[in-house]
Amino acid sequence: MRPQVQAFVADGPLLDRDASEEEIDRRVEQIEAIPKPVTGEETRALVACFGLDDCCGVARTLLHLIETGPSPVLATDPGPDANQWYQRLFLRAVNGGLVPRT
Numbered sequence: 335m336r337p338q339v340q341a342f343v344a345d346g347p348l349l350d351r352d353a354s355e356e357e358i359d360r361r362v363e364q365i366e367a368i369p370k371p372v373t374g375e376e377t378r379a380l381v382a383c384f385g386l387d388d389c390c391g392v393a394r395t396l397l398h399l400i401e402t403g404p405s406p407v408l409a410t411d412p413g414p415d416a417n418q419w420y421q422r423l424f425l426r427a428v429n430g431g432l433v434p435r436t
Contacts (some may be wrong), residue, residue: 338368339376348385348392358390365395370402377403384419393419397426406432 335343342364349357372380377400384393397419400407406427412420427433 335373335375335379336369338364339372339379342368343379343383347383348389348396350385350387351390353389358392361389361392362395365392365399368399370399372399372403374404374407377407381407381420381423384417386417397422401426409433 342361345361345364348361368376380396380400383396388394400423406423408420408424408427410424410433412424414421424433428435
């Protein structure tokens with residue numbers, strides 16, 4: 335795993351929209367420093383970094399980064415109680431024809 339991804343993952347899940355502007359800017363800079371595309375190993379690590387909300391749009395940027403990986407990170411339905419970002423990743427893979435609809 336590349337050091338840029340390791341650094342992002344080491345900082346844990348994204349904070350919520352109440353995070354300080356400095357913290358949000360720092361996480362954006364971390365994401366932007368990650369070269370695309372990401373590897374399969376990196377997608378599996380990055381998916382654990384979603385927080386509870388969109389973190390002022392940072393979660394959407396993370397979603398797009400994860401989607402640069404070689405295959406859908408979620409090939410099975412995470413279920414209705416799963417984090418909204420896991421659900422989105424799965425539905426986008428279904429809608430893109432990458433995984434079958436269940």
